[in-house]
Amino acid sequence: MSEQHYLVGLDLAGRRVVVVGGGTVAQRRLPRLVAAGAAVELVSPEATPSVEGMVAAGELVWHRRPYRAGDLAEAWYVLCCTSDSEVNAAVAEEAERVRVFCVRADAGSEGSAVTPASGEYEGLLVGVLAGGAHQRSAAVRDALLDALREGRVPDRATAPALPGVALVGGGPGDPELITVRGRRLLARADVVVADRLGPRDLLDELAPDVEVIDAAKIPYGRAASQDAINDALVSHAKAGKFVVRLKGGDPYLFGRGFEELIACAEAGVPVTVVPGITSAFSVPAAAQVPVTHRGVAHEVVVVSGHIAPAESLTDWDALARLGGTIVILMGVDKLDQFAAVLIAGGRPKTTPVTVIQDGTTRNQRVLRTTLEAAASDVLAQGIRPPAITVVGPVAGLAAELPELVG
Incomplete structure (x- = not known):
């Protein structure tokens, strides 16, 4: 030997x-x-x-x-x-x-x-040698880094305390789609203020002493006010806790993340922002819908659908004149109004539409329809929030493909 x-x-x-x-x-x-x-x-x-x-x-x-x-x-x-x-x-x-x-x-x-097979975690440089067995050393390194990031190997007692608040974008729902940095900070949290649209399966991996605060905002149901969420972030951070605000998607895409940053900044609380994979693009991708495609769509517009077209800041007439992709978030209940204004503005009634409920999760449902039939089909199929609607030629590309593995 x-x-x-x-x-x-x-x-x-x-x-x-x-x-x-x-x-x-x-x-x-x-x-x-x-x-x-x-x-x-x-x-x-x-x-x-x-x-x-x-x-x-x-x-x-x-x-x-x-x-x-x-x-x-x-x-x-x-x-x-x-x-x-x-x-x-x-x-x-x-x-x-x-x-x-x-x-x-x-x-x-x-x-x-x-x-050595090496990697970094919170200032620790982990290196593994296996006498030239490179696959073995890489596998052990990956397992050890994953365990550190997920909190399965205790590091909180010896790692330096983290200050303030981290606004973490948790991605579209699948717990594997949170960023590496987001997962690493989550494992270091003393308090987690969590949305219902965040990767909820990750909450079960938290240490028993981590306090979890439910900041769920259920459309037209019980909801924590934004002021209450801001107060929770500031008060726990000022008490010396490291607070992770775990949000769905990306913190700054219709996620009120910047409002929370402002509240922390005004209170003198340091904030770390961790961008997330936005559901506006990742959820359509999970349903075989590319939001852009060469020769099909040269632009993509992401629109908040929680306000009706007549009351929105969005110029829906201008969107109707575009030929590319429109991604509507939070707009399932008003889909009839959005479809009507787009058709009135010049979008063909036969424009392909894909509606994805609970995208990237085990409960994902996909409805492929047209702009004219979208609202009635959503009602008939019982599609409910959270769901994302994609309007435009790209929504019809999947029909041209052979059957794909989801």
Whole structure:
């Protein structure tokens, strides 16, 4: 059995690091080297477009030629990333002579160093080595990072306390569609103020001592006032708690997120904003509706449907004259009015419409219809909020496809 590797952290900031080869392997390794502050020099006659982009951005220096002896002078670290094993061997031999640790991407055991499967969580750099079994080390790293992000590995006791409030966009409903940062902050919360449209399954993963405040806003039913929500955010944050405002979709797309930010700012409470995957685009995608498509729709407009056309700030006549996509949020109960004003403004009655209820969740329902029949079909099928309506030619594209797996 060969000796185990010695796992160590290298401070490469400002130190010369040589990467030989500019292909996809280098493309994977370069970002972390750059993020570590290394003075990276790439030696390669060619590079991928992404690597060229890093060069153009001034993140590294590119010597556009093959490797030659002497390239490792004054280097602190070297990575062999070419597809030519002979070149990699020559680089490794020079590295051995000049006493520079060298990683061979093509044959890890033949270099003097190996790159661990690594990832970052809240200031922790997690690295896993498995004696060259790369799939195993990557799998363990991913499982450990997931456990940290989800709070299954306790870190709250030792991690630095977080201040104030985080406005977290939870995405369209599927708990797997929240952002990595959003999930990480949720695992650190002392108090969670949650919408009913947020990824509710994630609440069950919170530690028992986390206080959950229901801020559900049910259309035409019981609802927490915005002032009460603002007060809850401010009061708990001022009591020294880290508060996560878990919202559906994106905080700033018809989510009143900026109102909450203003309330916190006026009270002197620091706020972190975590954008979310908006349901306006992701829910149609889950129903095989692209909100734009080349040659079909050159614009997409997202409209709030909670106010009738006659009272809305939206210029519905102008929308009717457009030929692209209209995405209506919170508009199921007034769909007859929206359809009428669009048809009166020039949209054909046969314009395709797709209505998606509970998009991306296990309860998702999809109704494909036309602008003329949309309101009656929604009523007949019992479609209820939350639902998103897509109006425009893109709503009919799915009918041209073979049957798809949902």
